[in-house]
Amino acid sequence: MLKASPRESKFIPPPKLPAPTPVVDVGEAEMRLAQDLLFFAYRDFTNVADQVLEELDLGRAHHRALHFIGRNPGITVSGLLAILRITKQSLARVLNALVDQGFVAQAPGFEDRRLRLLTLTDKGQALEKRLFEAQRDKIAQAYRSTGPQAVQGFRTVMRAMMDKGARAYLDGTGSAEDA
Amino acid sequence: MLKASPRESKFIPPPKLPAPTPVVDVGEAEMRLAQDLLFFAYRDFTNVADQVLEELDLGRAHHRALHFIGRNPGITVSGLLAILRITKQSLARVLNALVDQGFVAQAPGFEDRRLRLLTLTDKGQALEKRLFEAQRDKIAQAYRSTGPQAVQGFRTVMRAMMDKGARAYLDGTGSAEDA
DNA sequence: CGAAATAGGTCAGCAATGTTGACTTAATAC
DNA sequence: GTATTAAGTCAACATTGCTGACCTATTTCG
Numbered sequence: 404m405l406k407a408s409p410r411e412s413k414f415i416p417p418p419k420l421p422a423p424t425p426v427v428d429v430g431e432a433e434m435r436l437a438q439d440l441l442f443f444a445y446r447d448f449t450n451v452a453d454q455v456l457e458e459l460d461l462g463r464a465h466h467r468a469l470h471f472i473g474r475n476p477g478i479t480v481s482g483l484l485a486i487l488r489i490t491k492q493s494l495a496r497v498l499n500a501l502v503d504q505g506f507v508a509q510a511p512g513f514e515d516r517r518l519r520l521l522t523l524t525d526k527g528q529a530l531e532k533r534l535f536e537a538q539r540d541k542i543a544q545a546y547r548s549t550g551p552q553a554v555q556g557f558r559t560v561m562r563a564m565m566d567k568g569a570r571a572y573l574d575g576t577g578s579a580e581d582a
Numbered sequence: 583m584l585k586a587s588p589r590e591s592k593f594i595p596p597p598k599l600p601a602p603t604p605v606v607d608v609g610e611a612e613m614r615l616a617q618d619l620l621f622f623a624y625r626d627f628t629n630v631a632d633q634v635l636e637e638l639d640l641g642r643a644h645h646r647a648l649h650f651i652g653r654n655p656g657i658t659v660s661g662l663l664a665i666l667r668i669t670k671q672s673l674a675r676v677l678n679a680l681v682d683q684g685f686v687a688q689a690p691g692f693e694d695r696r697l698r699l700l701t702l703t704d705k706g707q708a709l710e711k712r713l714f715e716a717q718r719d720k721i722a723q724a725y726r727s728t729g730p731q732a733v734q735g736f737r738t739v740m741r742a743m744m745d746k747g748a749r750a751y752l753d754g755t756g757s758a759e760d761a
Numbered sequence: 762c763g764a765a766a767t768a769g770g771t772c773a774g775c776a777a778t779g780t781t782g783a784c785t786t787a788a789t790a791c
Numbered sequence: 792g793t794a795t796t797a798a799g800t801c802a803a804c805a806t807t808g809c810t811g812a813c814c815t816a817t818t819t820c821g
Binding site for chain 3 (some may be wrong): 479480481491493506512515517518519582
């Protein structure tokens with residue numbers, strides 16, 4: 404017997420296990436599947452960059468910042484915050500590390516000099532490229548193996564799954580601040 | 583001027599900002615977009631459950647455990663570990679909380695009594711249902727607004743994006759251990 | 762002009778969730 | 792009967808979130 408503990412009282416004697424995934428109707432099963440798909444696809448997609456990150460002693464938070472600065476050269480700190488949905492203090496830790504290590508450069512805004520426009524340095528672009536290439540292979544393989552029509556559907560549904568602001572941001576009809 | 587700091591030296595005077603997202607070829611742009619889609623869709627999808635979780639002082643880790651126990655009644659601890667890809671010690675914290683609060687029950691295995699078969703209690707099922715319903719609405723709306731063909735493509739690509747083991751697990755042709 | 766608002770930075774402490782490493786118990790397998 | 796396996800636990804630590812408080816530089820606005 405395992406060591407006695409208060410939790411032991413929660414043991415059910417010979418438990419009639421519920422049928423695997425009791426499904427009420429077809430609609431529910433579809434949505435349950437969608438939950439799983441999002442979890443596994445995201446898990447395995449983000450995973451492929453981890454080896455490179457570990458080499459450089461960076462984390463996923465650094466990768467995210469690097470990615471969105473690369474995608475939006477000249478983005479402001481506020482813009483980045485809106486995309487990542489984290490606090491200024493959380494971003495600062497990550498961003499300072501990236502600046503200190505020469506991956507990211509800051510420049511004062513043109514008209515409004517309070518702004519800090521963020522860009523990737525050459526070194527930052529090189530790193531971002533390495534990270535991208537790992538994920539690119541995963542996407543390329545998935546896209547090739549499923550065909551353009553499936554890809555179109557994938558994009559449509561993913562878009563519909565996100566908040567309105569993020570959609571507008573991706574469409575180029577909204578700013579990072581609304582993402 | 584902001585307070586002087588070593589980082590200030592990284593300021594670029596009047597920086598010629600690179601053109602937004604320099605795109606080499608169509609293929610690259612497509613894959614860059616896929617990165618963004620996965621980030622935003624996952625961000626906003628997971629977000630919708632947060633309010634319920636906060637009410638009960640639970641986190642996303644609890645939600646994930648609850649979800650996969652609900653999807654796989656009788657799953658073993660090892661199976662859950664394989665799906666979540668975290669360590670036993672990390673899972674223990676979360677799982678013990680769920681058991682202590684009466685959301686999850688454990689039962690010894692039938693043939694192999696070393697196993698702990700995990701199931702949701704009625705209370706656990708009720709909570710999982712609440713969490714599911716929040717996400718269900720998001721999925722339902724996305725599915726309705728995009729149509730069955732897009733949904734089919736979405737599923738196909740998401741599947742292709744995940745590791746082989748996870749695909750097999752979802753197909754029912756593999757066990758949780760391989761996920 | 763001067764006050765208020767805005768963009769950003771920083772310090773300090775804390776919470777959630779991940780990690781390693783070492784060790785234990787109970788049960789099964791060989 | 793010994794080795795292996797499934798699970799649990801203790802301790803320490805890392806990453807990445809959070810709140811609260813406060814500072815500076817700059818722009819906006821009455």
